[in-house]
Amino acid sequence: MTSTEQTLSTHGAPGDRRRWFALAIVMTAAFMDLVDVTIVNIAIPSIQRDAGASVSQIQWITAGYALAFAAGLITGGRLGDIHGRRRLFLLGIGGFTLASALCGFAVNPEMLVASRVLQGGMAAMMVPQVLSIVHATFPAHERGKVFGLFGAVVGLGAVSGPLLGALLTEWNLFGLQWRPIFLINLPVGVLAWLLGRRFITESKAPKAMKLDLVGVALVSLGLLMLLYPLTRGRELGWPLWGYVSMAGALGVFAALVAFERRKAARDGSPLVELSLFKVKSFAAGIAVQTVFGVALGIFFLVWTLYMQIGLGWRPLRAGLTGVPFSLAVSTAAGLSVQKLVPRFGRKVLQAGALILGAGVLVYLWEAHRYGQSIASWQMALPLVVMGVGMGLIVAPLTDAVLSEVPREHAGSASGLINTVQQMGNALGLGLVSVVFYGQIRDGLAQAQIGPAFVHAFQHALWWVAGIMGAIFLLMSALPKRPAQHVEGAEAPVQEREPELVH
Incomplete structure (x- = not known):
């Protein structure tokens, strides 16, 4: 069965309960991402004390996730269109769960930062598939109800993250200090992965474009050149190379625009x-x-x-x-x-x-x-x-x-x-x-x-x-x-x- 046929089959069966199970699974993934951002903020002082992290490492624990997530969102969505949204969702949530385990068992601040970057990259594969799966699974007249549920999830995530982070930090479960804020993702992620394999129907865009690897590289390089000096500048005494790097980032973004314009004219598949x-x-x-x-x-x-x-x-x-x-x-x-x-x-x-x-x-x-x-x-x-x-x-x-x-x-x-x-x-x-x-x-x-x-x-x-x-x-x-x-x-x-x- 082709992806288009799968979509039409699902749309043609409004009584099919499988799609509501699929919705619950992808909403759980979206909730995990929302909570993971807010839950870390509340535990930062505990991480700083227990892990001995420096100011710049503390910033990279949050900024590294956000940067990897931002740089990978468009790429993750495009990969889902090309290779299948269910496949990329499962890969993303599996990688997110593994990265959460690495965060929870990090032996030093450097490993925690690296694991957070990996976690952000996996979230960038997982999160874009949520909306895509909804569009491929639900007919237009049902999507208003679906997006209303997503609004409730966003509100619940905003409330739950700080409270859950505070409780897990205060309770100091098994003497693990801040680590349970990451380890709590493990049972949720494993269950979502297993249920996702069963209930989410595969779908692809009928005319998916090729992945623009040069565009991906230019976006990532430009962001790194801009954000790294900002994050470490004060700690290093604002060296000259930092200003050169930030100025160079503007040149990289200009090159991105020029390249994307040519690529759009050449094969119609730009990243942006x-x-x-x-x-x-x-x-x-x-x-x-x-x-x-x-x-x-x-x-x-x-x-x-x-x-x-x-x-x-x-x-x-x-x-x-x-x-x-x-x-x-x-x-x-x-x-x-x-x-x-x-x-x-x-x-x-x-x-x-x-x-x-x-x-x-x-x-x-x-x-x-x-x-x-x-x-x-x-x-x-x-x-x-x-x-x-x-x-x-x-x-x-x-x-x-x-x-x-x-x-x-x-x-x-x-x-x-x-x-x-x-x-x-x-x-x-x-x-x-x-x-x-x-x-x-x-x-x-x-x-x-x-x-x-x-x-x-x-x-x-x-x-x-x-x-x-x-x-x-x-x-x-x-x-x-x-x-x-x-x-x-x-x-x-x-x-x-x-x-x-x-």
């Missing part, structure tokens, strides 16, 4: 579909996603360091403090998609940027006023405000960006959006060494460390607030109302296999 950037809303949306990723990368890491090192809180208290934020994100995200965007369009996203920025400023005022004596309940107000703002952005942004993209490029555009958001996140993690650690002097006495971290957190919040102002301005280039929410904007179309879904 440059014609998408001619769509104003898409180009603006890519800029918003990138800059938004920078803000998230900065905030979540420095927030964890602020609470656990600056304020001296235990991981569980830090994790519980973040619950109001996570609940606000989940609630606002659901409300924005179902009620607000159809009525107010782009204004919802712009309001989200302003509300999130306002929450950051309130947090900044409270952190300055109360210093190290600030209580968890005093953080609740700014965190709820920030969570509402973030929820109004994260859920409808992809729809807004894709609304004016030609239908035949929708899958490729989705993959590119996810990639640049992760690239921005990795860039933000790299900038932590500048906007946060750059405010902390070396050789501080024990009594000076807490106040220094509190001051550095306040300095980083100014950066986040400024970034949200830039995002608000960039959002003015988005369409006033996403096409799918404009009455009569789109007639029903014949159901078909997407050309390229990431």
Whole structure:
């Protein structure tokens, strides 16, 4: 049976329960990825103490995952189209589980960093297949219900990650310190792999393009040349080669654009579909996603360091403090998609940027006023405000960006959006060494460390607030109302296999 026949067979059997089992499996994988990002942040101080990791190694534990994930997303999606989405999903989740074991049993910080990079690369194979499998398995009229479930998973992941990380760190199971935050993936990953083999139907894009290996190499090289000096620059005293490397990264990205343009003209299979950037809303949306990723990368890491090192809180208290934020994100995200965007369009996203920025400023005022004596309940107000703002952005942004993209490029555009958001996140993690650690002097006495971290957190919040102002301005280039929410904007179309879904 061909992949197209498999897809039509599945679509033609709406009562087939196998596809709902398949959905549960791929949602579990998506949940694992979401939790794995947030669960590590809360355990960073414990990793730093127990493993003796340096500042740059701590940053690479998070940035290495984000960088490998970002660099591999488009490639992972393209490989799924070529070789089969089920096959790549199983390979990805198997590799992710193995990498989690290597993280959990790492004998030194270097092994932990390398294992995290491997884990990010495996996630880049696994995650793009989720949306592709949904498209290949469910008919169009059922996908709204499916994506509603995914929204719930995102909210649950945001709540569960910090709490689970805090509990596992506090409990110190079997004297393993922070290691269970990675080892918990093992039984989940093995079960998902076994069930995936049984219930997920194989599918491929009918006209899959060849993998652009030169494009993959140029993207990876450019990111490495940009992020490595940012991450290690402060520790090494900002050497000249670091500035040369960052400037050279711009040349690599320019070479990527030139090569992709020629490859598109030659065989129509570029890694990056440059014609998408001619769509104003898409180009603006890519800029918003990138800059938004920078803000998230900065905030979540420095927030964890602020609470656990600056304020001296235990991981569980830090994790519980973040619950109001996570609940606000989940609630606002659901409300924005179902009620607000159809009525107010782009204004919802712009309001989200302003509300999130306002929450950051309130947090900044409270952190300055109360210093190290600030209580968890005093953080609740700014965190709820920030969570509402973030929820109004994260859920409808992809729809807004894709609304004016030609239908035949929708899958490729989705993959590119996810990639640049992760690239921005990795860039933000790299900038932590500048906007946060750059405010902390070396050789501080024990009594000076807490106040220094509190001051550095306040300095980083100014950066986040400024970034949200830039995002608000960039959002003015988005369409006033996403096409799918404009009455009569789109007639029903014949159901078909997407050309390229990431």
